[in-house]
Amino acid sequence: MTERGARAAQAAPQGLGRVLVRVLLALLVVLGSGELFVRAFVAGPSPQTYDPDIGYAYRPESDLFQSKEGFTHLHLNSRGMNDREIAPRDGRCRALVIGDSYTAALQVRREMNFTSVAERIDPHLDVVNAGRDGLFLGDMHKVAARLIPELRPDVIVYVISERAVDTDITLPGFNVVVDPRSGRIVDAVMQVEGQETLKRVFGPILNHSALATRLAAQFKPMVVDAMAQFETWRRDFNWAGAAQATPVLTATPRPHKEDVLTFIFRRFRGQAPAALLYVNGLNYGPHRKARIAATSSAAQVMAARAAAAAGVRMYGTGAYLIDSLARTGEPPFGFQNALLPGGHLNVTGHEAMGHALVDLLHEMGSELVDSCRAP
Amino acid sequence: MIFTSITFFIFFTIVLVLMVLIRSAKGRIWMLLVASYIFYGNWNANYVLLIFMYGLWGWGLGLAMYNATTPARKKFYFWLSVTLSLGTLAFFKYANFIGENFAQLFDMSKWQQVDVVLPVGISFFTFHTMSYLIDLYRGKIGPSRDPIKFFLFVSFFPQLVAGPILRASSFLPQLDRTLRITWPNFVSGTQLFIGGAIQKSLFADHLSIFVDQVFRSPEIYSAGTLWLAVAAYSMQIFCDFAGYSLMAIGAARILGFELPENFRMPYLARSVSDFWHRWHISLSTWLRDYLYIPLGGSRHGPTRTQVNMFITMLLGGLWHGASWNFVLWGALHGLALGVHRAWTGWRERRGQPAGPAAPVWVFVGWAATLLFCCLAWIPFRSPSFETTGIYLRGLLPGGDGIVWYHTPTLVILSLAVLWHAAWQFAPRTVARLPFRPDELTTWPAMLTLGHAMLLLILLVPLNTQPFIYFQF
Secondary structure, three states, rough: OHHHHHHHHHHHHHHHHHHHHHHHHHHHHHHHHHHHHHHHHHEEEEEEEEOOEEEEEEOOOEEEEEEOOOOEEEEEOOOOOOOOOOOOOOEEEEEEEEOOOHHHOOOOHHOOHHHHHHHHHHHOEEEEOOOOOOOOOOHHHHHHHHHHHOOOOEEEEEEEEHHHHHHHHHHEEEEHHHHHHHOOOOEEEEEOOOHHHHHHHHHHHHHOOOHHHHHHHHHHHHHHHHHHHHHHHHOOOOOOOOOOOOOOOOOOOOOOOOHHHHHHHOOOOOOEEEEEEEOEEEEEEEEOOEEEOOHHHEEEEHHHHHHHHHEEEEEEEEHHHHHHHHHHOOOOOOOOOOOOOOEEEHHHHHHHHHHHHHHHEEEOOOOOHHOOOOO | OOOHHHHHHHHHHHHHHHHHHOOHHHHHHHHHHHHHHHHHHHOOHHHHHHHHHHHHHHHHHHHHHHHHOOOHHHHHHHHHHHHHHHHHHHHHHHHHHHHHHHHHOOOOOOOOOOOOOOOOOOOHHHHHHHHHHHHHOOOOOOEEEHHHHHHHHHHHHHHHHOOOOOOHHHHHHHHHOOOOOOOHHHHHHHHHHHHHHHHHHHHHHHHHHHHHHHHHHHHHHHHHHHHHHHHHHHHHHHHHHHHHHHHHHHHHOOOOOOOOOOOOOHEEEEEHHHHHHOOOOOHHHHHHHHHHHHOOOOOOHHHHHHHHHHHHHHHHHHHHOHHHHHHHHHHHHHHHHHHHHHHHHHHOOOOOOOOOHHHHHHHHHHHHHHHHHHHHHHHHHHOOOHHHHHHHHHHOOOOOOEOOOOEEEEEEHHHHEEEEEHHHHHHHHHOOOOOOOOHHOOOOHHHHHHHHHHHHHHHHOOOOOOHHHHHH
C-alpha cells in the first residue's frame, strides 16, 4: 500500500466518525428545539395517567397547556380535576358535575368555565367539576361512584350531548350485555381501547415530554390507517391468516338506543339525586341568529324520553346558547384559532351554560336539601 | 393512497427496493407498470381496466394510424382514438352535467342520474393519451412500438392522478435509457418531495380547515372573514396543487425520471397572461398546443384571436369539472386575457415600448392580477352559483356577520408572503435549495432538513385532506 493510500485508509473511518457525531449532534439540536417549540406553541406533556376503569384520568397536580382550541395553561387539582381544591362546603349546596370535554373545559381559563360561572352567579353553590375529555357516557357512573363517598354531593349533574347519546353508544367497542332469559339489559360498558393500553406503556415518557406526546398523537391515526390498509390487502389477496372483517354489529341485534340510554340513566339515578344537562348543538344563520340543530334536537328528544323513563330530570341548554348569541353577537362554540362557530364551548358559551346550570339547580332545589333551594 | 400517507411511504419503499433488486431495464419497466396499476387499483380496483384500456387503444390506434396506407385511414384512426378518449372522459365526467342541462333546456322530465363514480385522474391520463396521438398524427413524434412502455407512459404512478400532464415526446425517450436510482437524484428528489409535502400538509391542509368552514356557509360571516377566506383559498389551492406537483416531480426523480415543471410562483405574475405562464404550466401549454393553435391561434386577426382565447379558457374551465361554476371561472380568465391582449395592443399602437414598465406600473399590474385571480377563485370553490352570489355580496362592507380571523391562517399567509418576497427579492438564497449531496452533512443542510422534517411530522393536520386536483 502506498503512503497516500494508507493515509486515506486511516482518514476514512475518522471522517465517517466525525460525520456521524455531527449528524447525532444535529439530531439532538433538532429534537431539543422541537421540544421547546411544542411546549411554547402546541401542547404540554400529557397530563393523563392510565386508569383501568375509565381508560385514563388526569394526573393530580399536573399542568396542562393546549393551543388546539383557544390557548390555555391550566393546573389540575390534587384529585386531577380542572377545579380548585375542594373546600369545606360551609352550608353551600354541593353539585358534582360529571361529563366529557364540554365539562372538562380545557379550552378556557378555569375561572371562565361554566362550573365556575355558576359559583360566581350563586355563591351558595359549590360546584365540583369532575369532567374529563372523552369520558364515555357509560363510564360516568363510575366516576360518580368514586367521588360520592368523599364529596357527598347534594346533587350530581351529568352533562351530555348529541355525541354522547347518539353516536358513542353505537360504537363497536361499546358492549351492551343482555340477560338472555329476561331480555333485559344488565350492563353497558365501553371496552378499554388498545390505545389506552399504549398510554399505560408509554405514559412515563408522555408525562414528561411534550414532543413525545405530540408525536404519539400524530402517529396514532397513521399507524391505525396503515394497519387497516394492510388488513384490507391481506383480505383482498386472500393471504394466509387474514383476519375476517370486524363485524360492526354483533350477531344478536343490539337493543334500541333509547333502551340503552334508559339503562344508563337509571344507573345515574341510583347513586344520588341526579339531573341531566344537555348541551345543544346549533345551526347558524345570517345576522348572528341560530337555532337548535335538527340532529341535536332529535337526539335530545330521544334522551328526554329515556330520562323520563329512568326518572331523571333533563334540561336543555339550547335557549340559553341562542339567547347568548343574540345578546352578545358571539357564537357560544368555537375559537379564533380553531373553528368559529364549532367545536367546544368558548367563554361566551360557558357563561350561558353557567346560567343554565344555576337555573337547573334552582329548579331542582325544592327536591333537594335546604342549602340547595334558591335564595 | 395519497402521497402524504404512511401507506404511500411503505408502497414507495417497496418500489425502491425492487428497483435496486431488479437488474434488467425491461424488468424495471414491468415493475413500475405493475406498481402503477397497484397504486391506481388501491383507489378503485375496477378502474385499473379503464386505464389499461386507455393504454391499449392509445398504443394500438397509434400504431395503426402510423402504419395507415392512406390519409383517409390515418384520419379515421386518429378520430377514432380521439372519440374514444374524449367519449370516455365525457361519459364519466360530463354525462350527468350534459343530461341535466339538456333536460332543463328542453323542459324534459327530470334527468335520470347516471350512477357512475368519476375515475380519479381521468382528465390527466386522457390528456396524456391525446397528446401522444395528436403529436403522432402531426408527425412530430414516432410511434411507441413497445406496449409496456406506452402503458407506463399512460399510468406512471407519481403523476397519475393529478399531473403534471406528460408529453410522450419527453417521457417515452426516458424509458429508452438505463433506468437506475442514483444518489444525486435520490437526494434532490427527496428534498423536492419534502418541500411539496410541506406545501400540502403544513400550508394547504391547515388553510382548508378555515376555507371549508367559511365556504360552507358564507352568509353567517363578516366581510373581513370572507376576504380572508378568499386569500386563504387562493393560497390553499396553490399550495395543494403545487405541493402535489412537487411531490410527483420528486418521487419521479428518485426513480430516475424528469417530469416537467408545473408552477413558477404564479402569484408573482404581473398580468393574467403571465399568470398562465406560471400556473399549471403543463395544462396551459397543453391547451395552447392542442386547442388554441388548432382553433387558429392568433393567425386570423385580433377578433378571432380573442374568440379562440376565450373558447380555450372556457373549455379549460370545463376540464376542471362538470359545473357552470368552472365554466364561469374559465370565462372570467378568458375575458381577462382578452382585456390584457387588447390593452397590450393598444399600448403598442401608441408606440409605448413593450419592455419593462415603470416600477409603479409593475406593482399595479401585479396587484390587479392578484386581486382578479383571487376573486376568480370564488366561483371555482363555491358549490353553486347561489353560494357565489352570497359570497360576492358578503364581501361588501356593512354586514353584521361573525368575525373570524383564524390564527393559523394568518400565520400561514404571513409565511407565504415572506416566501414570495424571498423568491422575488432574494432569488440567490432560494436557489440554494435543494441541497447538493456533498452539502448534506453541513450544518445549514442538516438543521434545515431536520427542522423541516420535524415540523412536517408535528404539524400535519390529523385528518389528512385529499388533494384538490384529484377531483379533476
